[in-house]
Structure formats: structure tokens, C-alpha cells
Amino acid sequence: MSEQKILTEEQVNQFDCDGSINVNGPFTTEEIEAVSKLLDEMLPFEESKKNNYDATRVTRDIFSKGGKLYEFYNPVLLNIYQHPFFERVAQQLLYTDKITFNGFAMSKTYPFRISKKVSGEHVDSKYRYSEIIARPRRIGISSMLYLTDVTPDRAPLKIWPGSHIPIGKHYDEHPELIDTEGSQRADLPDHLFGDPTIALAKAGQVTFFINSLLHGASENRDIEARKVFYLGLKPKCLKYKIPKRAKEKTIIVNFFKGMSLRLPMNRRHMVPEII
Ligand SMILES: O=C(O)CCC(=O)C(=O)O
């Protein structure tokens, strides 16, 4: 295990119980502002013609929603995701030295008055409890780097602490329900998950959470947009899963090949192998 530990034992334990933690990131105000400015250019407000379009959350990612993969090669973004901070934290949370990227996204959540709907309550992936408690864990985790402060009004992420545990036990009993997709709350077992908490943060902080934790977006009732850069991480030994809604597998393979060439030599081990 790496010498340089970022999280305290309490934080690691909290992640174990709650399925999420919020921590201080390593970036300077200038670095955060540079990404924030870039997101304004990359994610301008677009009125969609589709009725069900989620206008609160204009996102380009590698899996869907009109993602333009080359945008993630932007040096300002590369400077962020190549930072060893994410790898070091994931090493502690997943109990392995060998970590790879597991997905990229960015979002700008516009104020409610110009939005149509927010993303519902869901899990991003389905994991068995046995996979969560395995060492290394056999799960993916997400990190959300906040580029703006997140106040109660400014679309904080809603999280149901500890919900990954009953959800994981459900999938231990029903492994036939597991696929490469997430699930909406309505399709999860009828369990009392209790009240959600909201993830408040300062710009530059990072929320890490288990992809099978029940969570959801909330409305932005503020006047400023909320901006986030998302980085998925996984243990190297866990297969990179290409979701059904992804375009061609070769597009993803080529995206990561191009990323490898752009990363500094000593960061290339973070690129996942796609098989
Ligand atoms: O950004 C948020 O507040 C929630 C986003 C989310 O849960 C997702 O995209 O899967």
C-alpha cells in the first residue's frame, strides 16, 4: 500500500458505513477557476427539442448524452484527472495499489427557473454486498470535484447514507438481476432507506461515493449554476464495463489510446484496459 495516505482512518471507516465521504481536494483556486471557465465554454445552456431533456444538467460524457470524447483531452481537464490525489484516495477506499480510471463526465446544473427536470433517485451500478466487502473491493467509485460552492439551494447531490448495504444484500440474493446498467429507485427492493442527506461543499472539495449508493440530483434554486467534474475509478482487476447505451466499443478503446499518449509517462497506468 502506498506510503502517502490522504484519508484518515475515520474517513475510510465513514466511507465503509455511509458509502460516501467529502474531502478537501489538492487543487489551487486558479486550477479550479480554470476548469470552471472551461465548463462554461464547453457546456453552454442549450434548450432541447425533446420534452424529457434534462436541462438542469447539460453533460458530455464518454457513455452517452452526445459526449464529445476529445473534450476530455483538454489540458486543463487532463491536469485535474491525472493528479495522483484521485488514485491515492481510491487506493485507500478500494484496498489496492492498482487503480484505473472508470469514466469521465462534467455537468453544469442550471438554475431551476430555466430547467425542466432533475435526474431521479437511482444507483449508477449494481454491486453485491460481497463485492463491496471484498479486499480489494470489486466495485467502481465516483468522485465529484466541485468547481463552485454547493449550498443547500445550489443543487446538492442527495445521498442515502448506508443504502449500498441493503441494496448489495438484495443483489447477493438476486445475482441474475445484475447487468452493466444502474437502476432507478422504483426498480430497487422496496426497502426503507430513510431520509437522504445533501452533499454540501466548497469549490475544490471532492465527494467520493460507491456507484451502488442510492443518490439523486436536486433542483438548483440559486441564481448561479453548479459545476462539477466527475471521475470514475476502479480497481485495475475489475473489468471495465461498457454500458449498453455506449456507442461502439472501438470508440472507447481509441479514446483511451489517445488519452494514454497525452498523459505523462508516469500516469499512464491509470488508463483502463478494455477487453
Ligand atoms: O450531479 C448530480 O448531482 C447527480 C448526477 C448523477 O447522479 C448521475 O449523473 O448519475
Ligand SMILES: [Fe+2]
Ligand atoms: Fe448517478
